[in-house]
Amino acid sequence: MADAVASADEPMSHREVLRALTGLLAGFFAAMLSINIVVTALPVIVRELDGTQLEYSWVLTGTLLANAATTPIWGKLADLFDKKLLFQIALGVFTLGSFVAGAGGTMGMLIVGRVIQGVGVGGLAALTMAILGTIIAPRERGRYAGYMGATMATATAAGPLIGGLLVETAGWRWTFWSGIPVALVAMLIIAKTLQLAPQQRRRVRIDxxxxxxxxxxxxxxxxxxxxxxxxxxxxxxxxxxxxxxxxxxxxxxxxxxxxxxVAEPVMDPRIFRSRTTLLAIIASMTMAVLMMSIPAYLGLYFQNGRGLGPTASGLLTLPLIFGNLIGTTVTGQLITRYGRWKIYLVLGSALGIAAAYWLAFVDDTTPFWLIGVKISLIGLGVGMVIQNLMLAVQNTVTVHHIGAASAAIAFFRTVGGALGNSVMGAVMAVHLAGAVTASQLMDGYADGASPMFLAAALIATPALVAVLLIREVPLRRTV
CATH class of the missing domain: 1.10.287 (Helix Hairpins)
Known part of the structure; x- marks a missing residue:
């Protein structure tokens, strides 16, 4: 079969879309794996490199910051240049950052590598959504959002487990290097299977x-x-x-x-004139703390507050991932079948936020099975919301602006995740102030989890108001 070629006039068949998705999802998997594989490994890495609580936060925040700062740029470039080439460049940047992070001998070098990784992840996230928006009509995109959700859930589930196993066997450096082969394979697959319609030639000026x-x-x-x-x-x-x-x-x-x-703004103000886009940005930014920050700090609570090892900590995060997988795949199929999407945003936001407030009651005696129930509900709510917010926005813009619109949502979502990491890290740092002995530190991490998760729930709360105010627009059946 010839390579799949996107065309606005001739929709791609299901088989052609799957071929095009293969390389995209491989690259996306590598990016998501890099974010989540470090969750259970990071407490060990910070101890070995004599890092501080603030540096712990910045290993996470630095990646999200670089991701956020560059995502709109990648998105705008996607509207101007060859999306396939840009995706391959983003994979190259991600690979470089992975190598630097694993080779670093200090916390500073590790953070630099993570920042470079973040630049690549920003490109992979923005370009994946832009390419999907180019080749799949909004009404049909729900079913493929399930594949995206499955990829994200698999990477998120595998990340903590692989990270814990690597730390206890090959060493923590392989938590960064393990993503390099996946990225290289993705490059080869993209080169062979993805061929988009030629970009319209026009004179462009980069902002x-x-x-x-x-x-x-x-x-x-x-x-x-x-x-x-x-x-x-x-x-x-x-x-x-x-x-x-x-x-x-x-x-x-x-x-x-x-x-x-300017003629080609990197953050086009026209995007924000849409009520749907503006409210989706608010919801994405605030719900991101449940998707990005809570998983990162669960590892800190399980290991430093409850005394578990990296592998056990990874296993205990699985309910969050399975809930996310179910929420994404089921709602994606229902949206494609019936065309309705707002109801899932409202129910998912309400469920995820309520479960986050429930999680804030955690302490050093909370049964692990009960924590599993709480975080599975958070994952279910997040899965019903995050991908479908992107779908709602892409449904309101033309294919010529889909890169910038997708990048805007990804940008604010990443900013929200970075905001959550910073606030939760600051809450924990203040709570640990004065702790000196190992016993005091362990008690501090366990007792500090409650206010830390409460801060996450408070940040996420505006998402429910935003999705209630979104006006549901029928999904297009054309690209």
Missing amino acids: WFGATALATATTAGMLWLSFAGNPQFFDVVSVPSAALVAVVVLGILGLIMVERR
Whole structure:
């Protein structure tokens, strides 16, 4: 069979779409694996490299920050240049970052590698959704969202387990290097199976100033969230704090002024005129803390607060992953069959947020089976919401702007995850202040889990209001 070629006039068959999806999902799997494989390994890595609680947070936040800062840029480039080539470049960047992170001998080098990884992950996330939006009509996209959900769930489930096993056998460096073969295989598959319709030739101007302003404002905002109020750095009301806030404000103002005038804005203001897109951004950004931050800090609670090993910690996160898998695949099939999508956003948000508040009652005596029930409900709610928010937005834009629109949702979702990591890390750091002995630290991690998960639930709450206000628009049957 000839390679699959996307065409707006001749829809691709189910078999052709699956062929095109193979390489995309392999690359997406490598990206998701890199985020989740470190969850159970990180407490061990930080101990071996004499890292701090703040550096623990930044191994996670640095990746999300780089992801967030570059996702809109990748998305805009996807509307201007060859999506297939860009996807392969993103895989190359991700591979480089994986190697650097695994080779690092200090926490600083590890964080640098994770930042490079984040740049590649930003491209893979934005480009995967942009390519899917190019080759699949919104009404049919629900069934394929199930494949995306299955890939994400498998990577998320396998990540903590593989990370724990590698730490206890081959060593923690292989938690980063293990993704390299997957990325290389994905490159080969993409080269062979994916052939998109030729990009329309036109003169383009890259919005470098807008991209710089966006990256600067995002970086300064994440730095402020991580450092302000931390006893090791500076108070919320202080000169460094004011300087970072000023950079954020100036960056946003500069971005707004430029994007309204340039021909090819990296963050197109027209995207935000849609009520559906604006509300979906709010929901994606706030629900992201349940998808990204809670899994990361569950490993910290299980290992440092309850004294479990990396492998056991990974096993205990499985209910969260299975819940996510069920929520994504079932709702995807139902949306394709019946065409309705808002009901799943509302039910999923309500369920996930309520379960997050329930999780906030955890302490050092909570039975593990009960924690499993709580996090499985969080996963189920997240699975019903995250992918379907992207579907709702892609249904409102033309194929020529689908890269920028998809990247906008991915950007704010990643910002939300980084926000959750920073806030939860700061809550735990404050709770551990003064703890010196191993016993005090263990008690601090166990007791600090409750306020940490409560912070996550509070951040996620606005998502329910946002999805209630979304107006349901019938899904298109054409690309």
